[in-house]
Amino acid sequence: xxxxxxxxxxSLPWGRWLVLLVAAVYFIGPxxxxxxxxxxxxxxxxFGAYTEIPSAPGxxxxxxxxxxISAVAVLVTLILMVPTMLLLHLRLPGLRPVxxxxxxxxxxxxxxxxxxxxxKVIAWGNTTDTSSARWQVTNQLLNSHPPLILPLLYVVLALxxxxxxxxxxxxxxxxxxxxxxxxxxxxxxxxxxxxxALPTLRSSVVxxxxxxxxxxxxxxxxxxxxxxxxxxxxxxxxxxxxxxxTTALSLISxxxxxxLLIGFSVVTSSRQKGAAS
Numbered sequence: 001x002x003x004x005x006x007x008x009x010x011s012l013p014w015g016r017w018l019v020l021l022v023a024a025v026y027f028i029g030p031x032x033x034x035x036x037x038x039x040x041x042x043x044x045x046x047f048g049a050y051t052e053i054p055s056a057p058g059x060x061x062x063x064x065x066x067x068x069i070s071a072v073a074v075l076v077t078l079i080l081m082v083p084t085m086l087l088l089h090l091r092l093p094g095l096r097p098v099x100x101x102x103x104x105x106x107x108x109x110x111x112x113x114x115x116x117x118x119x120k121v122i123a124w125g126n127t128t129d130t131s132s133a134r135w136q137v138t139n140q141l142l143n144s145h146p147p148l149i150l151p152l153l154y155v156v157l158a159l160x161x162x163x164x165x166x167x168x169x170x171x172x173x174x175x176x177x178x179x180x181x182x183x184x185x186x187x188x189x190x191x192x193x194x195x196x197a198l199p200t201l202r203s204s205v206v207x208x209x210x211x212x213x214x215x216x217x218x219x220x221x222x223x224x225x226x227x228x229x230x231x232x233x234x235x236x237x238x239x240x241x242x243x244x245x246t247t248a249l250s251l252i253s254x255x256x257x258x259x260l261l262i263g264f265s266v267v268t269s270s271r272q273k274g275a276a277s
Contacts, residue, residue, distance in 0.1 A: 031251065031254075034247050034250070034251055035251055037243075037244065037247055038050070038244050038245075038247040038248040038251065039244075041244070048244075049242070049244040049245045049247070049248040050248050050252075052242075052245055053245065053248060053249060053252070056238065056242075056245060056249075058229075058234055058238070059234065059238075059249075061229075062229055062230055062231045062233070062234035062235075063231050065146055065228075065229070065230045065231070066216075066217050066230040066231040066232070067217070068145075068146040069146045069147075069150050069151050069154070069216055069217075069230060070151075070154075070212075070213045070216040070217045071213075072146060072148070072151035073150075073151035073152075073154040073155055073158070073212050073213070073215075073216040074209045074212045074213050074216070076151060076152065076155050077155050077158060077162055077208065077209075077212045078205065078208070078209060080155065081159075081162050081163070081166060081208070082166065082193075082197075082198070082201075082205060083193065084099070085163070085166040085167060085170060086170070086175075086193065086197055089170050089171075089175065089176070090175070090176060090179055099163075100163060100167075102159075103159040103160055103162070103163035104159075104160050104163070105159075106156055106157050106158075106159055106160055107160050111157060111219075111221045111222055112221060112225070114153065114156065114157070114222070115153075115221070115222050115225045115226065118149070118153065118226075119225075122138055122141075122142065122149075125137060125138030126138055147226075147228055149226065150216075150222065150223060150226070150228060150230075151216065153222050154212070154215060154216040154219060154222070155212070157215060157219070157222075158211060158212040158215045158216070161208070161211040161212070161215070162208045162211065162212060165204050165207045165208040165211060166201070166204050166205070166208055168204060169201045169203060169204020169205070169207070170201065170204070172204075173200055173201070175197065175200060175201075178196050178197075178200060179192050179196060179197065182195070182196045206264065207264075210260070210261065210264060214257060217230075217231065217232075218232060219232065220232040220233060220236070224236075231253075235249060235250065
């Protein structure tokens with residue numbers, strides 16, 4: 001090894017630590033500033049913003065609505081996408097590029113455009129004839145609890161992430177071999193789906209579910225334009241009343257998301273190590 005290579009090898013760890021330090025400051029700095037704002041008032045340090053969270057008016061209803069919408073979005077996404085992805089990889093591989101392009105379209109089309117299109121459909125469905133089928137369908141989409149229009153829109157917005165998560169999971173395992181072996185033993189398609197495919201793709205299915213849940217729970221634009229009040233919309237509206245409390249809530253929700261993702265990563269890694277051993 002030359003003197004130049006040895007010098008580069010010695011300086012490389014310092015470069016890595018520098019990059020990590022810059023990244024830590026970039027991500028942790030705003031969070032630390034937000035936390036300081038949430039506990040600081042004119043009299044000094046005060047954690048009143050955190051103790052007042054349970055009594056915030058409308059918070060519980062907004063959180064429950066967001067949880068219900070997110071749960072419906074996850075359920076519809078998995079029911080729609082898991083069989084579709086399995087069918088594409090096992091029976092119709094030629095259609096995979098077409099489905100991929102369709103699933104990636106929400107990355108190109110802004111959510112506001114999607115909402116405008118949905119608004120036109122809603123206006124068409126709001127007829128004066130309350131006995132017509134289109135009025136009843138529109139009324140069910142808008143006025144059910146939770147409003148079904150929101151989770152259905154979130155399913156569309158989450159298609160790129162769902163497709164990538166499931167596609168990567170299917171490509172990482174010899175699923176075709178497993179399915180052919182199960183069918184050779186006389187298993188039906190539904191038995192293959194429940195007993196072979198889903199257990200094999202557990203990690204990718206959970207990843208897709210978490211991505212859909214995070215998108216649905218944290219989405220603001222669509223819910224605000226359609227005049228619903230889930231957690232994110234309530235947070236913005238209540239910010240005009242108590243900025244410290246909404247900042248504290250934002251930090252708690254962000255921390256909950258991090259804990260959920262880290263816990264999922266730890267569980268997945270331990271299962272993969274156990275399967276490998």
